[in-house]
Amino acid sequence: MAERAVCVVGTGLIGGSLLRAANKAGRTVWGVSASATTAEQARADGFDVTPDLDAALRRVADADALLVLAVPLPAVPDVLGRVDAVAPTCRLTDAVSVKVPVGKAVARHARRARYVGGHPMAGTADSGWAAGTAELFADAAWMIAADDRLDLDVWRDVAELAWACGARVVPAATADHDRAVARVSHLPHVLAAVLAATGAGDADDDLALALAASSFADGTRVAGTRPELVIAMLEGNRDALLVAVDDALARLTAARIMLATTGRPERPVRAGHVARLRWASRREPVGHRVRLDGPAALAALRKIGRRGDIVTGWMP
Amino acid sequence: MAERAVCVVGTGLIGGSLLRAANKAGRTVWGVSASATTAEQARADGFDVTPDLDAALRRVADADALLVLAVPLPAVPDVLGRVDAVAPTCRLTDAVSVKVPVGKAVARHARRARYVGGHPMAGTADSGWAAGTAELFADAAWMIAADDRLDLDVWRDVAELAWACGARVVPAATADHDRAVARVSHLPHVLAAVLAATGAGDADDDLALALAASSFADGTRVAGTRPELVIAMLEGNRDALLVAVDDALARLTAARIMLATTGRPERPVRAGHVARLRWASRREPVGHRVRLDGPAALAALRKIGRRGDIVTGWMP
Known part of the structure; x- marks a missing residue:
């Protein structure tokens, strides 16, 4: 056939x-x-x-x-x-x-x-x-x-x-997929936009951009995508993305509080490291x-x- | 000589x-x-x-x-x-x-x-x-x-x-440097940790990690760094990093509100894109x-x- x-x-x-x-x-x-x-x-x-x-x-x-x-x-x-x-x-x-x-x-x-x-x-x-x-x-x-x-x-x-x-x-399942991509595919676009804008800062001071290295380049790469495509994509998965953004906001706030109080954002950094290793272990x-x-x-x-x-x- | x-x-x-x-x-x-x-x-x-x-x-x-x-x-x-x-x-x-x-x-x-x-x-x-x-x-x-x-x-x-x-x-100037790297070098580590942990989600469900592609891989790359090194680095620049994290929190919250109310996080996505282009224009x-x-x-x-x-x- x-x-x-x-x-x-x-x-x-x-x-x-x-x-x-x-x-x-x-x-x-x-x-x-x-x-x-x-x-x-x-x-x-x-x-x-x-x-x-x-x-x-x-x-x-x-x-x-x-x-x-x-x-x-x-x-x-x-x-x-x-x-x-x-x-x-x-x-x-x-x-x-x-x-x-x-x-x-x-x-x-x-x-x-x-x-x-x-x-x-x-x-x-x-x-x-x-x-x-x-x-x-x-x-x-x-x-x-x-x-x-x-x-x-x-x-x-x-x-x-x-x-x-x-x-x-x-x-x-379709609903499981939409929740999953909200977290691993759509949230990265939101965070990349936030990182790019925060990193660039004031238009009259380019020192931060001159010092930006691979951590900034990688973290903002998808912010280079055409905004129309990104906006349509995020809009199409709004409900699941809101849950993912709220989760990220809670984690970022927890990191902020830990940094302010103890000076060491120990737990969020370790949780991120463990999660990244979990991702790497799924490559095969x-x-x-x-x-x-x-x-x-x-x-x-x-x-x-x-x-x-x-x-x-x-x-x- | x-x-x-x-x-x-x-x-x-x-x-x-x-x-x-x-x-x-x-x-x-x-x-x-x-x-x-x-x-x-x-x-x-x-x-x-x-x-x-x-x-x-x-x-x-x-x-x-x-x-x-x-x-x-x-x-x-x-x-x-x-x-x-x-x-x-x-x-x-x-x-x-x-x-x-x-x-x-x-x-x-x-x-x-x-x-x-x-x-x-x-x-x-x-x-x-x-x-x-x-x-x-x-x-x-x-x-x-x-x-x-x-x-x-x-x-x-x-x-x-x-x-x-x-x-x-x-x-x-040293103080300018520390503020700049808080935004383009230390904040990327915090956001990478947040993205990795949010993306990985529950330990008993690996669907999201199976679907994770380059946006997640790039956005979480620096979460692979040894946690001790990251924590010491962030701790050393606490004051400037707190300002950067607060800026990122404000931007992420604004994106969240815009997504919830209009369904289209238009402004944050466009701001991120403009910032990324500004970074690219500084490569030479x-x-x-x-x-x-x-x-x-x-x-x-x-x-x-x-x-x-x-x-x-x-x-x-």
């Missing part, structure tokens, strides 16, 4: 990298860019990209392809409206950084689609077609939604696409082969994700 | 790198490690390192060498006591990350020394002799204290050592040749630092 064809809507950093990676893996893949200029640029680079969404969706329906939405969250409902009109029952996933709002949008705008949410956890501070690379997803986590009643056949399609791109498959996750059938399959997948483990293949 | 010999007390990441860099630049250089094991390891690597502080200090006095203290702040007073006993009027600088407390310690324990404070802004999350490299200071900022009544002859020695190590010379600082004489020299140097510029040589 030939591997499933893929259509990617959106050709920014993530969508553009996905096109390249799927193409490199030998998949039949085509893309859609809302910008005729970008589509032309991608075609000049040798990729099958069109500004005509409906034409691309007709091809999805004809080829029984996997459709991947890689547009920012605010653009999702309009694209879903066209999906419902042109390829209503297609195999559908996405690469948006929050899952609950996309799930709701699918339920509202394209409820017949065979949707399984996804989120490849890769990125750089750059954006746009030109920033993409076929290697962006190498060893990156690729979350695939493991909620009850999802389509296991499409789950398999998404996992196989993730593996083809070199990524690690991490299963999670345990792999599991799973059986994708029966009512217990999705619960078993969620358990793997909560352990910090990954899915590496199917049980025969 | 032969270039001035250098003695480095402390052979951790900074001192060990300084020994290697000065050696590579052709300087006569010897070092002191409180640990006989480390001294032996450094000698096995071909460097002139002894555990005998007094012997090294006698050599400093005999050779009119520049003495560099590269020990953690808590170890500074004891070393200064030996300096006062063995090489009381030597040329003295340091590589400690705060300057006001070191200045006070010199005034108390080695007041006859010709002291000019310094701070090479380089580091990695690793520590110890084995982590050092001759290239650690390449293009790094090296702050040299520019307070009134400092010894201009020693100022020149420190600048020439910094250049020999490939660093950029940034002059600053303007260089100045200066004349190191007369009462106005040090004020002129401070002005260069406040502009974010650097000193690149002497005016003939």
Whole structure:
């Protein structure tokens, strides 16, 4: 059986990298860019990209392809409206950084689609077609939604696409995913902005910036991302992010009090060190082969994700 | 005239790198490690390192060498006591990350020394002799204290050592330096610890760590540093750090409120982005040749630092 064809809507950093990676893996893949200029640029680079969404969706329906939405969250409902009109029952996933709002949008705008949410956890501070690379997803986590009643056949399609791109498959319930990325993906953007602004200080005194070294450079790297993208991303996960920000505020306040009273912020520094070591120890996750059938399959997948483990293949 | 010999007390990441860099630049250089094991390891690597502080200090006095203290702040007073006993009027600088407390310690324990404070802004999350490299200071900022009544002859020695190590010379008043590094060097450690602990969350759920990507990895990198080193560093700059932490708390609270009320943390994200671009624009600082004489020299140097510029040589 030939591997499933893929259509990617959106050709920014993530969508553009996905096109390249799927193409490199030998998949039949085509893309859609809302910008005729970008589509032309991608075609000049040798990729099958069109500004005509409906034409691309007709091809999805004809080829029984996997459709991947890689547009920012605010653009999702309009694209879903066209999906419902042109390829209503297609195999559908996405690469948006929050899952609950996309799930709701699918339920509202394209409820017949065979949707399984996804989120490849890769990125750089750059954006746009030109920033993409076929290697962006190498060893990156690729979350695939493991909620009850999802389509296991499409789950398999998404996992196989993730593996083809070199990524690690991490299963999670959508709500668990959104809470987790609020802490490890969205909060870092908020703290990077706070650190950058605090560090830079007054506009008429550049001494601090002249003295800034790698701790400042690393801690503020993602503040270099286009603000529109960051704001849309944070907005899309507001509720979970508020909980994460409140947690960070409580910890920062505790560090402040300990510094003021004892002079030594002992406990917060040690807690951060232990947490960083815990993260490092998860860099070589345990792999599991799973059986994708029966009512217990999705619960078993969620358990793997909560352990910090990954899915590496199917049980025969 | 032969270039001035250098003695480095402390052979951790900074001192060990300084020994290697000065050696590579052709300087006569010897070092002191409180640990006989480390001294032996450094000698096995071909460097002139002894555990005998007094012997090294006698050599400093005999050779009119520049003495560099590269020990953690808590170890500074004891070393200064030996300096006062063995090489009381030597040329003295340091590589400690705060300057006001070191200045006070010199005034108390080695007041006859010709002291000019310094701070090479380089580091990695690793520590110890084995982590050092001759290239650690390449293009790094090296702050040299520019307070009134400092010894201009020693100022020149420190600048020439910094250049020999490939660093950029940034002059600053000691109090200005301590305020600046609180914001760009010490605050990043506090926020990295907060981000790591918030991101890792509960010990029985590793999903967030499995999904953590480069924004989390970069934002928490310095939380990998040995906690003892971080705590001593933060403790040494408590007053300035409290101001920086309060500034960060205010900004984080403002972001929290904006996220809760409007759903879009527009202003903090944009402020962070502008600050990061300002930092990036300072990566190619303007260089100045200066004349190191007369009462106005040090004020002129401070002005260069406040502009974010650097000193690149002497005016003939």
